[in-house]
Amino acid sequence: MKKNVSLRNAIIAVVVTNIIAVAVILYAPIPFIGGMRLVTGQEYDFLQKFGKMIMVKSIVEDRYVDKIDTQKMIDGALRGMVSNATDIYTQYMDEKEFKEWTTQTKGSYAGIGVYIEPKDGRIMVVSPIEDGPAQRAGIKSGDYIIKINGEEMTSDDMNKAVTLMTGKEGKKINLIIYRPNVGNKEINLVTEKIVFKTVKSKVINNNIGYIRITQFTETTGDDFNKALDELLKKQVKGLVLDLRDNPGGLLTECVKVADRLVGEGTIVYTIDNRNQREEWTSRPDKLNIPLCVLVNEGTASASEIVSGAVRDYKAGTLIGTKTFGKGLVQDLIDLRDGTGIKVTIARYYTPSGECIQGKGITPNIVLPLPEKDKDRELKVEEDIQIQKAIEVIKSKL
Known part of the structure; x- marks a missing residue:
């Protein structure tokens, strides 16, 4: 009896697969030649694999000794399909994961x-x-x-x-x-x-502005501009931008930051799988006081875009240690059922045309923190990287 049920379910699975295959063949947007719809070998192989997947699902649900969580099985199949064919940053997310991930760029x-x-x-x-x-x-x-x-x-x-x-x-x-x-x-x-408060600012050494950006969320660009404007009103003579341990975030927000620093030109450009180029540019006006940018191995992605633009335009001096090296752009796609997929859609390039994926950016002045200082909160006068930035800025006044 059980064998008959399994066979019946398998037959149903095959029938469903054939219906889907016919629908794909009839309606998928693939070119016609001579009035006839052509299916590529790759498409045909996929349809066969898809049919097998439905059969396996049906058999396991029917014959497995314990109760099967069907949704978990489907999520696992989708996760595997994505992860086995792509890079480590492209991921399928179930409802809980998708909600948690989107929250990270909110408040x-x-x-x-x-x-x-x-x-x-x-x-x-x-x-x-x-x-x-x-x-x-x-x-x-x-x-x-x-x-x-x-x-x-x-x-x-x-x-x-x-x-x-x-x-x-x-x-x-x-x-x-x-x-x-x-x-x-x-x-x-x-x-x-x-709570994300991504921008902090103060005056150090009497007349030098200091801004720390911890990540790039939806308000970071505007918050940075407000902080910079406040410091300029205080007539600071130089600026230290601290991007250490900044893991990145939204490209739109890091572009707003770079726009104030580098002058007219390309801040960053991306190239996708169709070799299409998209670029983000900055306006002519720029910061007219000496700038130092602090970076380390935790400086990644969007914060590397800012660092790379500053380096390429020689708009400031990078101080610290080599950055993380993430030169890939992801898009977060809502699948409309509570789940989503984060997919790598392009590589990004600094203004000079360098993709820093896997390489990182070596600062102009390589200066690692002493081991004894890595695990504790440092005051400005104890932080040798900040002190070096102050020294560099003073030398340019």
């Missing part, structure tokens, strides 16, 4: 306050969010997250890791991190509301 969310990226098959911390639970616990750029709540993590578990480390306030999180040249360390955290 706030509940979590431990850490930005992560896949690297070398593992999950690497690009940067902790300033004054978040992760930073207060001593987590820093370059750490690798090995386990979360006892579960081993690899680069394939990025979405799962985000889900485990976010959620309601007060959730207890146990991490095992690996720090190069140090070893493993266990850290216990509690999630809390992370």
Whole structure:
């Protein structure tokens, strides 16, 4: 009896697949030749695989010893289809993951306050969010997250890791991190509301402006312009822009920042899989005081766009250590059912035509922080990179 049910379901699956195949053949936007619809070999292979997938789903649902979570099976199939054919940044996200990911460019969310990226098959911390639970616990750029709540993590578990480390306030999180040249360390955290205040500014050394940007969210560009205008009203003689441990964010916002710094020209351009070029340009007016930009291994993506434009136009001096090296652009696509897909759509290039993917940007002045200073909050007078920036700016006055 059970075998007959399985056979019946398999037959239904094949019939459904054939209906879909006919629909694709009749209505898909593929060229006609001589009035006849042609199906490529690749399309035909895909339809066969699609039919097999439906058959497998039907058989497993019918014969598996325990109850099957069908939605989980479908999500897994979609996730696998994307991850097995693309780079590490292109990912399918279920409803929970998609909601959490889109929240990260908004005003706030509940979590431990850490930005992560896949690297070398593992999950690497690009940067902790300033004054978040992760930073207060001593987590820093370059750490690798090995386990979360006892579960081993690899680069394939990025979405799962985000889900485990976010959620309601007060959730207890146990991490095992690996720090190069140090070893493993266990850290216990509690999630809390992370409020994004991405731009902070002040006057240092009596007459030098200092602006720190922690990431690029929807308000960062406007907040930066307000902060810069306030500093200029105070007649600062130079500017230190701190992009250390800035993991990036929205391209539109980093362009607003670069527009104030580099003068007229191309800030960044992208090239997609059709070799189509899109570029973002800046206006002629620019900052007319000496500029230094602080960068490190946690400076990634959108913050590298700003750094690359400043470097290429010689609009300022980059100080610190080599940046992360992410020269790929992702688009977040809402699939209209609560799920989404983050897909790499282009490579970006600095004004000089360099794609820094996997290479990063080497600053004009390479100056790493001493090991003893990497795990603690530094005052301006203790921070040798800020002090070097002050020295460089003074030399240009």
